[in-house]
Amino acid sequence: MPKDQRIYWNPLLETLPREKLRALQTKKFRRILDWAYSNSPFYRNFYKEAGLEPGDIKTFEDIRKVPKMEKGMMREVQQKDPFPYGDMIAVPIEKVTAFRQTSGTTGTPVYQACTWDDWEWWAETWCYILYAQGYRESDRVFLPFGYNIFVAFWAAHYGAERLGCEVIPGGALNTEARILRMKDLKCTAFMATPTYILGMAETAKNKLGLDPARDLDIAMITSAGEPGGCIPATKKRMEEAWGAKVYDHIGLTEVGSWSYECTEQPGGQHVLEAYFLVEIEDLETGEIIEKPGRNGKMIITSFDRLAKPSIRFDTKDVIRWAEYDCPCGRTFRLIDGGIVGRADDITKVKGVLLAPTAIEAVVRSIPELGPEFEVIVSKKGELDDILLRVEIMPGKEGEEQSILSHLKDQLRVRTNLGYRVEVHPYGSLPRYEVKAKRFKDIRKKET
Amino acid sequence: MDISMLEEMCELIKKMRRDAEALKAKGKGIMAVEKAVDRILANVNLLEINVCDVKEVL
Numbered sequence A: 001m002p003k004d005q006r007i008y009w010n011p012l013l014e015t016l017p018r019e020k021l022r023a024l025q026t027k028k029f030r031r032i033l034d035w036a037y038s039n040s041p042f043y044r045n046f047y048k049e050a051g052l053e054p055g056d057i058k059t060f061e062d063i064r065k066v067p068k069m070e071k072g073m074m075r076e077v078q079q080k081d082p083f084p085y086g087d088m089i090a091v092p093i094e095k096v097t098a099f100r101q102t103s104g105t106t107g108t109p110v111y112q113a114c115t116w117d118d119w120e121w122w123a124e125t126w127c128y129i130l131y132a133q134g135y136r137e138s139d140r141v142f143l144p145f146g147y148n149i150f151v152a153f154w155a156a157h158y159g160a161e162r163l164g165c166e167v168i169p170g171g172a173l174n175t176e177a178r179i180l181r182m183k184d185l186k187c188t189a190f191m192a193t194p195t196y197i198l199g200m201a202e203t204a205k206n207k208l209g210l211d212p213a214r215d216l217d218i219a220m221i222t223s224a225g226e227p228g229g230c231i232p233a234t235k236k237r238m239e240e241a242w243g244a245k246v247y248d249h250i251g252l253t254e255v256g257s258w259s260y261e262c263t264e265q266p267g268g269q270h271v272l273e274a275y276f277l278v279e280i281e282d283l284e285t286g287e288i289i290e291k292p293g294r295n296g297k298m299i300i301t302s303f304d305r306l307a308k309p310s311i312r313f314d315t316k317d318v319i320r321w322a323e324y325d326c327p328c329g330r331t332f333r334l335i336d337g338g339i340v341g342r343a344d345d346i347t348k349v350k351g352v353l354l355a356p357t358a359i360e361a362v363v364r365s366i367p368e369l370g371p372e373f374e375v376i377v378s379k380k381g382e383l384d385d386i387l388l389r390v391e392i393m394p395g396k397e398g399e400e401q402s403i404l405s406h407l408k409d410q411l412r413v414r415t416n417l418g419y420r421v422e423v424h425p426y427g428s429l430p431r432y433e434v435k436a437k438r439f440k441d442i443r444k445k446e447t
Numbered sequence B: 001m002d003i004s005m006l007e008e009m010c011e012l013i014k015k016m017r018r019d020a021e022a023l024k025a026k027g028k029g030i031m032a033v034e035k036a037v038d039r040i041l042a043n044v045n046l047l048e049i050n051v052c053d054v055k056e057v058l
């Protein structure tokens, strides 16, 4: 039975039959390739060196012939004119109206240029996300983040406004003040990283004596910036703490806001396929994976971003197609469980491949443990050693032995590894607002 | 949505682009006109992405 079309932001694209969607993607890929070749010196040289011309790409399968580009290339071109972006940009510099940059956690920041067209486009992608998550004109949305040089929730702010929500910028306020403003103004939704969503709930309880689930009016939370929103145990904690639905979103500064969970919460995230092409590449063979359930790294193209095109960007993020469909009726494919790791983050410890997200999934699934933890991988002589630091929830200290034994069992089942576990006083491990650094591999430094 | 309705919408969007560009040309040198049209065109671009692109693959 057809769904009520009003559940979609744009039923024309969101319910497009798969074969038509693929035709649309091919057409849009060819268009952005042609644009980049004609307007960006970097892309023109890059493709010329590879012996490729835009006319060579005729079918969907031909797209795989287009060389991938990487973050390192984006950094290199910044040495060239025009300052500060380099010759990857495809518009005259005076047409750029917004500067943002990546956080630089993995090296020199990458600068992002947007024209007004790009910025409107970015806000529009957020409309697809927020509308699918139930945001409507009647919502009062609080943004408790530091409005600064990073793109973070800037586009979400503009997107929510575009959708018609009432948007409250909670920038230069501390956590307590943000919670109180959300309470006083009866906000119905907010957006933050999973770490901060949990941290705010803790602050509300411990410093303000408030129970967010009972004392605030939050019904929806959009979680972004870290994988927590895709990890069921972390999501459950957030939902219980706030008495609200938590929906995940995944975006990339270099590309755009490409993935989101809808209100059906099928366990995976839709890819905004009318705006982005996501390809999954086998980590060993390099072949493109179409079948569900197999992990590979994501290669992504942004179809409509013009000032600084992102074409076949090798993200190094590991994802997989879901084996299930979503009952919401959107034809956009789902990825299963969000970003399941980083191609360069998955490390061998004691000869076993370990993804830090697996440790998070275990720790966050045990309610007697605090929300924060730290993992330190080091060398003890010739052997790898994994130290896991955790906190026990107040009032549960007497159960330490049984909690730790359950934790170690679960870690062994989920990761095939043994850990040394240290218990720290509740509230003593670092709390992060963005880009939590809970996993530290110090083996290389020691050798 | 039936295809004829979609075609009508696309025609209106094309007309909006033509009109906005004509206005920009007419108002050349008047920043207040040029920049207002740029903002209008950014949204016409989204209508093209959201509506006209669909028509072309049906």
Ligand SMILES: [Zn+2]
Pocket (backbone or CB within 6 Å): A262, A263, A264, A265, A270, A326, A327, A328, A329, A330
């Ligand atoms: Zn859905």
